[in-house]
Structures are given as C-alpha cells and as structure tokens.
Amino acid sequence: MTAEKKKIHPYKFTLWVAMGSMLMMFAGFTSAYIVKRNQANWQGFDLPSIFAYGTVVILLSSVTMQLAVKNIRSRNMQAYRQLLLVTAILGIAFLAMQWTGFIQLNERGIRLIGQGSNVSGSFLAVIAGMHMLHVAGGIVALVWMLRNALFSKTRNYSAVPAEVAAQYWHFVDLLWIYLFVFLQFVS
Amino acid sequence: MSELVLNPTVAHGAHETAHHDHHEQGFVSKYIFSMDHKTISKQFLITGIVWAIIGGLFSVFFRLQLGYPESTFPWLEDILGRWAEGGRIKQEFYYALVTMHGTVLVFFVLTAGLSGTFSNLLIPLQIGARDMASPMLNMLSYWFFFGASIVMISSLFIQTGPFSGGWTAYPPLSAVGDMSPGSKLGVDLWITAMALFVVSSLLGSLNYIATILNMRTKGMSMTRLPLTIWAFFFTAVLGVLSFPVLFSGFILLLFDRNLGTSFYLSEIYVQSTQTALPNEGGSAILYQHLFWFLGHPEVYIILLPAMGMASEIMSTNARKPIFGYMAMVGSMFAIAILAFLVWAHHMFVTGLNPFLGAFFVLLTLLIAVPSAIKVFNWLTTIWRGNIRFTPAMLFALGFVSLFISGGLTGIFLGNSALDIHLHDTYFVIAHFHIVMGVASFFGMFAGVYHWFPKMFGRFMNNTLGYIHFWGTLICAYVIFWPMHYEGLAGMPRRYYDYSQWQSFKQFGELNELITIAAIISFLLQLVFVFNFFYSIFKGRKMLVQNPWESNTLEWTTPINAGHGNWPGEIPEVHRWAYDYGKDGVDFIPQTEPVGKDESTHH
Numbered sequence: 001m002t003a004e005k006k007k008i009h010p011y012k013f014t015l016w017v018a019m020g021s022m023l024m025m026f027a028g029f030t031s032a033y034i035v036k037r038n039q040a041n042w043q044g045f046d047l048p049s050i051f052a053y054g055t056v057v058i059l060l061s062s063v064t065m066q067l068a069v070k071n072i073r074s075r076n077m078q079a080y081r082q083l084l085l086v087t088a089i090l091g092i093a094f095l096a097m098q099w100t101g102f103i104q105l106n107e108r109g110i111r112l113i114g115q116g117s118n119v120s121g122s123f124l125a126v127i128a129g130m131h132m133l134h135v136a137g138g139i140v141a142l143v144w145m146l147r148n149a150l151f152s153k154t155r156n157y158s159a160v161p162a163e164v165a166a167q168y169w170h171f172v173d174l175l176w177i178y179l180f181v182f183l184q185f186v187s
Numbered sequence: 188m189s190e191l192v193l194n195p196t197v198a199h200g201a202h203e204t205a206h207h208d209h210h211e212q213g214f215v216s217k218y219i220f221s222m223d224h225k226t227i228s229k230q231f232l233i234t235g236i237v238w239a240i241i242g243g244l245f246s247v248f249f250r251l252q253l254g255y256p257e258s259t260f261p262w263l264e265d266i267l268g269r270w271a272e273g274g275r276i277k278q279e280f281y282y283a284l285v286t287m288h289g290t291v292l293v294f295f296v297l298t299a300g301l302s303g304t305f306s307n308l309l310i311p312l313q314i315g316a317r318d319m320a321s322p323m324l325n326m327l328s329y330w331f332f333f334g335a336s337i338v339m340i341s342s343l344f345i346q347t348g349p350f351s352g353g354w355t356a357y358p359p360l361s362a363v364g365d366m367s368p369g370s371k372l373g374v375d376l377w378i379t380a381m382a383l384f385v386v387s388s389l390l391g392s393l394n395y396i397a398t399i400l401n402m403r404t405k406g407m408s409m410t411r412l413p414l415t416i417w418a419f420f421f422t423a424v425l426g427v428l429s430f431p432v433l434f435s436g437f438i439l440l441l442f443d444r445n446l447g448t449s450f451y452l453s454e455i456y457v458q459s460t461q462t463a464l465p466n467e468g469g470s471a472i473l474y475q476h477l478f479w480f481l482g483h484p485e486v487y488i489i490l491l492p493a494m495g496m497a498s499e500i501m502s503t504n505a506r507k508p509i510f511g512y513m514a515m516v517g518s519m520f521a522i523a524i525l526a527f528l529v530w531a532h533h534m535f536v537t538g539l540n541p542f543l544g545a546f547f548v549l550l551t552l553l554i555a556v557p558s559a560i561k562v563f564n565w566l567t568t569i570w571r572g573n574i575r576f577t578p579a580m581l582f583a584l585g586f587v588s589l590f591i592s593g594g595l596t597g598i599f600l601g602n603s604a605l606d607i608h609l610h611d612t613y614f615v616i617a618h619f620h621i622v623m624g625v626a627s628f629f630g631m632f633a634g635v636y637h638w639f640p641k642m643f644g645r646f647m648n649n650t651l652g653y654i655h656f657w658g659t660l661i662c663a664y665v666i667f668w669p670m671h672y673e674g675l676a677g678m679p680r681r682y683y684d685y686s687q688w689q690s691f692k693q694f695g696e697l698n699e700l701i702t703i704a705a706i707i708s709f710l711l712q713l714v715f716v717f718n719f720f721y722s723i724f725k726g727r728k729m730l731v732q733n734p735w736e737s738n739t740l741e742w743t744t745p746i747n748a749g750h751g752n753w754p755g756e757i758p759e760v761h762r763w764a765y766d767y768g769k770d771g772v773d774f775i776p777q778t779e780p781v782g783k784d785e786s787t788h789h
Binding site: 118 | 397402432476
C-alpha cells in the first residue's frame with residue numbers, strides 16, 4: 001500500500017472537482033454582476049463594516065479547523081472535539097454577522113429584495129446568501145462529525161473525514177474572501 | 188448493505204482475492220437503492236426510456252396540430268381532457284407540449300438517459316474498477332434524477348398546466364406568473380425539477396471524473412483507455428463546469444419570480460392584468476448569457492458520449508483499430524474547450540455587438556475542424572474493414588451519417604449574417620434535431636444494442652433491430668430534411684397554425700408528410716421498446732463471455748457479473764483497446780501481455 005499512499009484520496013479528489021463546480025456557480029454570479037454594473041440604473045453602495053469583521057471571523061475558523069485536523073492526526077480527541085465545536089460556533093457567528101449586515105443595509109434604506117430594490121443590492125443578497133448556504137452546509141457536516149466523535153459507538157480515529165471537511169471549510173473561507181474583495185472593489 | 192461499499196483504496200492495484208458478491212442482498216438493496224453501478228445504469232436507462240416515450244408522444248401531439256391544423260381528433264380529448272377540447276390542442280397547451288418535449292428530450296433522455304446509463308455501466312467495467320469512486324453518491328445521483336422526474340411529471344397534472352415558455356425558459360415568460368397560464372405554478376415545478384436534475388448531474392459527473400482519474404486498473408494508462416471513457420470524461424468535465432452556471436441563472440430567476448428583484452425584468456406592462464410591473468432596470472439578455480453558457484456545452488454533453496460509443500462500436504465491428512486514436516482524443520478535447528467559447532452564437536439577433544459576434548462566428552466555425560477530424564477518422568476506420576453489420580454497427584454508422592448532414596448546416600447557422608435570416612426558423616429545428624437529437628439517439632441505440640448482452644446476459648432481437656434502424660433512419664430524414672426548405676423560406680418555429688399565413692400556406696402538405704413520418708417514427712420506437720423489454724426476459728441467452736470478440740475489459744467479466752464485477756483479481760492491462768487485425772490476429776484483448784515478436788505499437 002505504500003505506493004498507493006502518495007495518491008490523493010478519492011473523496012478529496014472528488015471534493016476538488018466539486019470545488020471547481022461551486023466556483024463556476026459563483027463565477028456565473030460575479031460575471032453577471034460585472035455585466036449588470038456596466039449597464040444603466042446601477043446603484044453603488046458601501047458595504048457595512050460588519051462584513052469585514054465577518055471575514056476575520058471566518059478566517060479564524062479556518063485556523064481552528066486546521067488545528068482540529070492536527071489534533072485528530074495525533075489522536076488528541078479531547079482537543080479535536082473542542083476545536084470542532086469552536087469552528088462550528090465561529091461559522092454560526094459568521095452567518096449571524098452576514099445577516100446583521102443585511103439588516104444594517106436595510107436600515108440604511110438599501111432594499112435588497114422586493115419592491116424598490118436595486119440590482120446591486122439584490123446581487124449582494126444572492127451572492128452572500130448562496131455563500132451562507134454553503135457555510136451552513138459545512139456547519140451541518142461539523143456538527144455531524146462532532147456527534148460521531150462524542151459517542152464511542154461511532155468514534156473513528158481516521159483523519160480522512162476531518163481532512164475532507166477541512167478542505168471544504170478552507171474552500172468556503174477562501175471563496176468568501178474572493179467574494180468580499182470582489183464586492184468591495186468592483187461595486 | 189454497508190459491507191458492499193467497496194473501499195476505493197482497495198479497488199486499484201492491491202488486488203484482494205476475497206470478493207464481495209457472496210452476501211445475500213435484499214430486494215430493496217439489490218434492485219432499488221442499489222449502489223452497484225450496473226444496476227444504477229439500468230435504472231437510468233429504463234427511466235430514460237419512459238421519458239423518451241412521454242417526450243416522443245408530446246411531439247406526436249403537436250405534430251398532429253401542425254400537420255392537420257383544420258382537423259379535429261376526438262380521441263385527443265379523451266387523453267388530454269380540457270387541453271384538447273373538441274379534439275384540437277389548445278394554444279396554451281401547444282406551447283406547453285413544445286416546452287416539455289424540449290426539456291424532457293434534452294435533459295431527461297439525452298443527458299441522464301444517455302450519459303447516466305453508459306457512463307455508469309462502462310466506466311468501472313472498461314477501466315477495470317469494482318465500482319465508482321463513491322457508490323453512495325452514484326446512488327444519490329439516480330435518486331435525485333428520479334425526484335426531478337417526479338416533480339416534472341407532476342407539473343403535467345396541475346390546473347394551470349406545465350411550463351409553456353420554451354425549453355430555454357427565457358424571462359419574462361418564465362419570470363412573471365401573469366404572462367400566461369403556463370407561467371404560473373408550472374414554472375416553479377419546472378425550476379425545482381431542473382434544480383434537482385442539476386444536482387443529480389453534478390453528483391454523477393464528479394463520480395465519473397474521480398473514478399476515471401483515480402481507479403484505473405494496473406497498466407491502464409490514460410492513453411490506453413477506450414475512446415468511450417475519454418468521451419465520458421470530457422462529458423463529465425463539461426457538466427461539472429457548465430451546469431453550475433445554469434444553476435446560478437435559475438437562482439436569479441427564482442429571486443425575480445418570488446422575491447421581487449429585477450435581475451431580468453425591466454419596465455413591463457402586463458396585458459392580462461392591465462398592470463405595470465414595479466421592476467426596473469433588469470436585463471433579459473443576462474439570463475440568455477447564463478443559460479447558453481450551459482446550453483452550448485450541453486449540446487456536447489449530449490453528443491460526446493454518442494461519439495465515444497460510436498468509435499468503440501465501429502472499431503469492434505469493422506475489425507480494425509480506430510484510426511487516429513490520439514487525434515480522436517485531441518479533437519474531443521478541442522471540442523470540450525470550444526464548447527465554452529461559442530455560447531453567444533445562440534444570441535446573434537439579441538442586439539449583440541457585431542464586432543463581438545465576429546469572434547463568436549470564428550470560434551463556432553473552428554468547431555468544424557475537430558468535428559471533421561472525427562468524421563474522417565471514423566470513415567478511415569471502416570475503410571476496407573471486415574464489417575459486421577450488427578444493429579449496433581448500423582446505428583453507429585447512422586450516427587456518422589446524421590452527424591455529417593446535421594453538422595454541415597451548423598456552418599450556415601454559425602455565420603452571424605446568415606443567422607439573421609435563419610434564426611428561429613425551421614432551419615434551426617432541422618439542424619439541431621439531426622445533429623444532436625437524432626444523432627445522439629442513434630449513438631444511444633448503438634450502445635444499447637451493443638452492450639445489452641453485458642447488461643442483461645441476453646441479446647436483443649436482430650430482425651426487430653434492423654427494422655428499427657432502417658425505419659428510423661428513413662423517418663429521421665423525411666421529418667427533418669423538408670424542414671430545411673421551410674426554414675430557408677422563413678417559416679418561424681413555435682407557431683401554432685401556419686395555415687393562417689399566406690407565405691407558409693404552401694407548406695401545408697409538406698407539414699402533413701412530416702407529421703405522418705413522425706407518427707411512423709414514434710411507432711418504430713415502440714418496436715425498440717418492445718424488443719428491449721421482451722429481450723430482458725426472453726432474449727437469446729448469451730453463452731460466451733465475449734460475443735462481439737471485443738478487446739475491452741468489460742467482456743472479461745462473467746456473463747452475469749455480481750457487485751464487484753470480477754470474481755477474482757481485477758485483470759491487468761497490457762495494451763490499448765484497439766488491437767484488431769494486428770499481425771494477422773483477429774483481435775487481442777487488452778489483458779493479453781505483449782508477445783515477444785509482436786510488432787511494436789501503442
């Protein structure tokens with residue numbers, strides 16, 4: 001099996017391809033955004049600063065996720081569980097902060113959807129909203145892994161699920177940084 | 188069931204001798220929620236056949252209207268109820284039929300039914316793997332497709348009828364409920380079904396790519412893969428990169444429909460409700476860009492598997508190596524790249540900048556180069572071959588014929604200047620039905636006749652196969668050839684009744700002829716369906732492992748292979764798949780080690 005070890009695990013490989021797929025969806029959104037921005041009736045606005053704080057939070061969660069992987073590799077289950085929990089909580093905090101950002105925009109009179117909304121706001125809702133769904137999916141996976149790690153019946157010392165989850169988690173993190181920079185500078 | 192999930196790391200290289208198929212499986216895990224790629228492929232195929240009958244029947248219904256606009260058919264009312272009151276199809280329902288015919292045939296039959304069936308069946312068998320990289324995702328892929336099917340079917344039975352805005356679902360017809368009855372609940376169901384379909388297609392494609400790249404048996408280098416596998420690989424790559432963009436287009440559409448945004452909608456006044464919509468500044472063209480960014484690769488998602496299977500079947504039945512293997516792979520690669528760069532040729536008349544249009548014309552016409560390479564390679568493959576005219580071979584040859592005659596008209600349409608005249612006419616209908624509809628169907632039929640013994644351990648009836656082939660080939664040309672003339676004369680597509688137009692009255696009898704051919708063609712497909720299901724149970728039994736004397740790995744498995752495909756070790760591969768007639772030997776399977784005084788090659 002030593003020769004096999006160098007090969008990438010099929011699940012991780014599949015996730016790489018899936019990441020390409022998800023990236024294409026967001027590329028679809030951002031290119032539509034660029035096309036629309038150059039047309040008439042585009043209302044530019046500044047992002048509330050809470051989006052920047054959210055970016056820091058999700059960056060931090062990537063660090064804790066990586067630490068969790070490091071700990072399961074050294075079979076340090078206690079720390080692994082704690083770090084998974086912290087990562088999930090940071091993920092939820094990120095979602096809450098994005099939501100708060102939407103509310104703050106609404107309070108400033110920038111409607112994202114419905115009557116009186118401008119495409120620029122609607123794009124933010126769609127792009128950030130779809131990203132939030134991807135983060136939420138990651139949180140579900142983290143909670144599932146946490147549950148597995150809590151009970152002896154389902155406990156498993158294989159690092160593969162954690163590595164796959166971490167790969168996904170870093171992906172949604174980097175994806176948000178791309179989207180954030182995009183929304184910040186292209187709008 | 189869990190013990191059947193094969194550890195992917197074991198499946199390649201490390202040949203374990205214990206095999207997996209000696210567990211008793213329950214009915215549910217064996218036939219319904221199966222994780223065996225062979226069963227899943229049958230599920231895709233049979234669901235695809237059911238859809239093809241439905242979609243084909245729809246075309247018969249609207250062809251009746253087009254061929255006999257003055258007549259009434261009371262039996263239509265018995266089937267369709269108030270959609271065909273008095274035996275004549277209502278206008279709204281006519282558009283719904285056209286829409287559903289397109290959606291069903293393009294996505295549910297020729298994407299899921301074609302690539303879902305044969306990618307699933309052939310990838311593990313031909314690369315030498317026990318199953319897919321993730322059998323679980325593979326099973327989910329089918330059940331998402333099944334869910335999509337249920338939702339799409341259900342839209343046929345609702346009060347306001349199925350979606351009727353054309354298979355491309357352009358806004359505003361798809362975005363504003365008040366536009367027509369078919370723009371109400373039907374659209375929501377259509378989008379839901381399509382979203383499920385996209386998920387199914389993505390799960391499938393991810394698996395195909397991961398399996399092909401990671402799970403090939405020992406000795407199976409990429410350049411020893413049969414062309415079928417290369418074709419499925421490029422198909423999957425196209426799907427993975429283009430379906431998400433369609434998905435993003437759908438999401439914006441959903442927002443416009445339900446959440447009052449203005450991505451696609453701008454200052455619109457709706458006649459039926461006498462109201463002006465509040466939406467401002469949207470662009471319907473934006474949707475077209477997102478749609479055709481999938482839409483064009485979708486054409487090749489449909490066509491590439493047919494190309495791959497035709498290559499394999501023609502080489503086997505001509506008893507000759509495929510001509511220009513690397514050129515075949517290279518041209519498929521070129522097609523896959525170009526597929527992403529030509530979408531705007533669907534939009535020449537949307538006000539596209541002519542300067543930009545020129546680039547899309549150039550890139551579109553460039554596709555002729557790899558397509559021609561493939562055609563010449565097929566012709567040189569059968570040139571002076573020792574051809575066995577099995578039904579599969581005939582369908583593969585028919586595929587090439589249709590690909591040529593349908594492809595040539597693509598050169599007309601790819602020119603933006605000519606397209607101004609031809610856009611949205613029957614010329615377009617004729618072009619794409621021949622080149623991607625019928626041609627891909629022929630590839631699919633070729634695949635079914637050829638690999639039926641591998642799927643069910645029995646043969647399909649040859650006589651019925653020949654009747655099916657000749658009848659369908661003749662009907663296909665009788666249906667679509669005259670449409671070129673109608674299109675050149677400017678006859679627009681999607682109209683309900685051409686007898687009302689002075690300019691198109693002359694085509695009345697031609698339209699009748701087309702309708703008769705369409706009905707005959709539909710009945711001929713029922714011959715195929717009968718042959719298919721009859722042969723599953725009563726067909727001639729397959730007595731030898733390798734009935735076509737083929738080189739590829741799927742014919743080294745037992746006649747009725749269990750889950751895991753090979754009872755013992757997975758065979759090792761020593762050569763490419765096309766050593767037919769080499770050194771005077773009729774065929775040399777891929778598992779045969781290279782002999783000492785064998786002439787070198789590949």
